[in-house]
Amino acid sequence: MTASVEPVTAAILVIGDEILSGRTKDRNIGYIAEYLTTLGIDVREVRVVPDVEEEIVTAVNALRARYTYLFTTGGIGPTHDDITADSVAKAFGVSIDVDPRARAMLLEYIKAEDLNEARLRMARIPDGAELVPNPVSKAPGFWIGNVIVMAGVPTIMQAMLDQVAPRLRTGVRMLSETILANAREGDVGGPLRIIAEAHPEVTIGSYPFMGEDGRPNTNLVVRSRDPRKLAAALAEVQAMVDTVRRW
Known part of the structure; x- marks a missing residue:
């Protein structure tokens, strides 16, 4: 991996009618997002699109132009509606x-005798693409330009x-700290906005949930790539929470 001082960004494109119909529940978006976040991407x-x-x-053309990387999932199997490879080839001309x-x-x-026309579709690769090995079932994905096509x-x-x-360009990793407010989101919303405005280079989010004790509660998450800026904002959030905490 090569670290970059500039932000490294990515998009995820999920391809498949089965996702949009609800027949298949997506399990890839969260995994990819968390995986890339740990790398500083x-x-x-x-986006989710049909076949x-x-x-x-x-x-593909919109997202690859906008971000450092585009990761796609789905549509590279042996059936007639697996058209991702052909579509990516068309996008790149x-x-x-x-x-x-x-x-x-x-x-x-x-086995060679079982490699019929349908299965051979999984070996169709856009010209100029690099293969992405598949240790599980061997049918590869591919990497063309900044687009990484996966199963x-x-x-x-x-x-x-x-x-x-290991080959991705990565950025400075995002640091994150969480404070349990022991208060409702509405109790911290006003003062939290003031703190966020005072620290424009820090991301502050509030995430309400129902506690095991049956009371509404809130997690406050403070994120920054700069440890000093993170610490400064975190201290103000903690001080605010100490004043509004309900229990």
Whole structure:
């Protein structure tokens, strides 16, 4: 990994009708976001699109232009509606065909006599793309430009992410501290806004929840890449909480 003083950003594009219909519950967005955050990469946007070429192409081109990296999940399997690879190739204006490297990877997992036309679709890779190894079932993802295309199956996606992580450009990691307010969100909202305005380079969030004792409570999360700025804002939040705490 190469650390950068400039922010490194990312978007996640989830592809698949099954996600939008609710038949499949997404388990990848949170995992990728948390994984990248620990590397100092800020996830700035998430989109979910159907298995429609035009919508995939539009989303890929918009997101890859806006962020350092675009991570996609889904749509690189053997069925007719797995069109992510073709759509990404179209977005980049390159051809796509069976890649000998990818075919060889499939043959490590599938017998030659079982490598039918459907399974061979998983070896179709856009021209110029690098392969992303798949230690689980061998069918690779790929990396073209700043777009990293991964499987939708969580265990396979996670294995692919581990493969690409060492090569990602990373930024300064975000530091985070949490204070339990022991107060309702409405009790801290006003003074918290004043503190946030005084510390524009620090992110302060309030997250209400129902405590085990049945009372509404609030977690206050203070985040910054600068430890000194974090400490200064944190001290003010703590002092404020000490004055408004209800229990």
